[in-house]
Amino acid sequence: MMFHVTVYHNADGQFTSFRREHQLLAAFAFSRALPQNTTAEELAEWTFCLFNIDPDMLVDSCPTLDTASAFELACRYRLQRLRSLSVGDVVRVRTPTVVCWLACDGLGWSAIAPPSNVHAASDSTISTTSGSDQQRTEP
Known part of the structure; x- marks a missing residue:
C-alpha cells in the first residue's frame, strides 16, 4: 500500500506539546510503498528516527527494508538544512x-x-x- 507522509514543523512551539493555535509549516513530504498492516504511528516513529539520526548510523540504528532509499531520504532532508523533527511537530x-x-x-x-x-x-x-519512493509535491 502507498503511504504519503508530510512533515509539518511547529513554528510556535518547538520542544513543547502541540496546541491547536500553533502554526504549522509544511517542511517535507515523501511517499513509500509499505505493507498494508503498517500503522501511522509506526511510520511516524520511523520518520522521526530518519530525520534525527546521523545518516551514517542509519543502517544499524533504524532498520528498514530499503536502507538505501531511507539513507537518500535522510540526506535530502538534511541537504535542505531542515531542523530535526521535534516535540510539537506534526506528521500527516x-x-x-x-x-x-x-x-x-x-x-x-x-x-x-x-x-x-x-x-x-x-x-x-x-x-x-525519488528512487524507490514515489515523487510527490504538496502545498
Whole structure:
C-alpha cells in the first residue's frame, strides 16, 4: 500500500506539546510503498528516527527494508538544512482510504484532529523524494 507522509514543523512551539493555535509549516513530504498492516504511528516513529539520526548510523540504528532509499531520504532532508523533527511537530500520514494527523510528544505520538493553522512552505512546494519512493509535491 502507498503511504504519503508530510512533515509539518511547529513554528510556535518547538520542544513543547502541540496546541491547536500553533502554526504549522509544511517542511517535507515523501511517499513509500509499505505493507498494508503498517500503522501511522509506526511510520511516524520511523520518520522521526530518519530525520534525527546521523545518516551514517542509519543502517544499524533504524532498520528498514530499503536502507538505501531511507539513507537518500535522510540526506535530502538534511541537504535542505531542515531542523530535526521535534516535540510539537506534526506528521500527516495519508493512504488511499485514511488520513491520520499525529503530533510528536516527549515519548511517542498523539493522534490529533486535522489542524486548521497549516501553511505551505515559502516557495509553495516542499521537498520530495525519488528512487524507490514515489515523487510527490504538496502545498
